[in-house]
Amino acid sequence: MPIGVFHRVRLHHGHQFCIACLADQPFAKLTWRLAWQLYCPTHRIRLQDGCPHCDTPFAFHRVSLAIDGRIPCHICGYNLAKPAPSLPCRSRAWKLQRTLGRALASEQITVGPFRVSALEYSIGLRILARGITNRTRLSGLIDTMPRNIRMNTCMPSQIPAQPFEYWRLSARELGLEILARVAEDWPEQFVWSCRRSGLYRCRFDGDQGVSCPEWVGYALRQLER
Ligand SMILES: [Zn+2]
Numbered sequence: 053m054p055i056g057v058f059h060r061v062r063l064h065h066g067h068q069f070c071i072a073c074l075a076d077q078p079f080a081k082l083t084w085r086l087a088w089q090l091y092c093p094t095h096r097i098r099l100q101d102g103c104p105h106c107d108t109p110f111a112f113h114r115v116s117l118a119i120d121g122r123i124p125c126h127i128c129g130y131n132l133a134k135p136a137p138s139l140p141c142r143s144r145a146w147k148l149q150r151t152l153g154r155a156l157a158s159e160q161i162t163v164g165p166f167r168v169s170a171l172e173y174s175i176g177l178r179i180l181a182r183g184i185t186n187r188t189r190l191s192g193l194i195d196t197m198p199r200n201i202r203m204n205t206c207m208p209s210q211i212p213a214q215p216f217e218y219w220r221l222s223a224r225e226l227g228l229e230i231l232a233r234v235a236e237d238w239p240e241q242f243v244w245s246c247r248r249s250g251l252y253r254c255r256f257d258g259d260q261g262v263s264c265p266e267w268v269g270y271a272l273r274q275l276e277r
């Protein structure tokens with residue numbers, strides 16, 4: 053995930069962390085930088101993508117490690133390792149994260165009739181995420197979701213008009229929940245959801261030079277105008 057390096061300042065909230073992991077050991081983990089990593093697999097709690105007190109992006113190089121068991125935020129001094137209540141993990145998003153984690157350990161993923169690698173799967177999900185927002189507004193696939201998903205408190209302002217990896221954690225959590233649902237019964241559920249929300253193939257076109265994995269391309273070909 054992008055962290056927006058500007059001199060010694062971090063402009064984006066791309067460096068996530070687990071409060072409980074930091075309390076155990078003051079080390080940053082590589083997996084905290086993955087956009088689909090929302091929960092700590094060890095502690096089964098949500099990661100944080102900013103200081104719980106002042107929301108400053110986590111800058112590991114600027115915190116003083118474990119002074120008297122505290123890891124102070126470099127802006128406000130809040131103890132980043134302080135236990136805090138955490139919202140429950142969303143079950144589908146959690147399952148999707150675990151699937152991607154297993155795939156990284158070289159297992160392949162089955163999605164409908166396709167067997168794909170972790171890379172093909174994550175590139176595909178990134179393309180499908182374009183069906184969740186229309187510039188800065190939630191629109192599209194979300195319209196076919198159950199009421200409890202549509203009424204999510206995640207505010208549109210948290211969804212930037214940028215790729216998935218720029219979204220804040222709560223927006224990515226909602227995104228992963230939606231993607232997990234449309235990936236079920238692939239590709240019929242997705243094609244049905246897109247047609248119902250008036251989404252066509254052009255909505256998913258994006259980066260030049262990034263080739264679309266076949267498991268997604270197969271579905272998108274059914275959404276030509
Ligand atoms: Zn943890």
Ligand SMILES: [Zn+2]
Pocket residue numbers: 103104105106107108125126127128129130
């Ligand atoms: Zn702070």
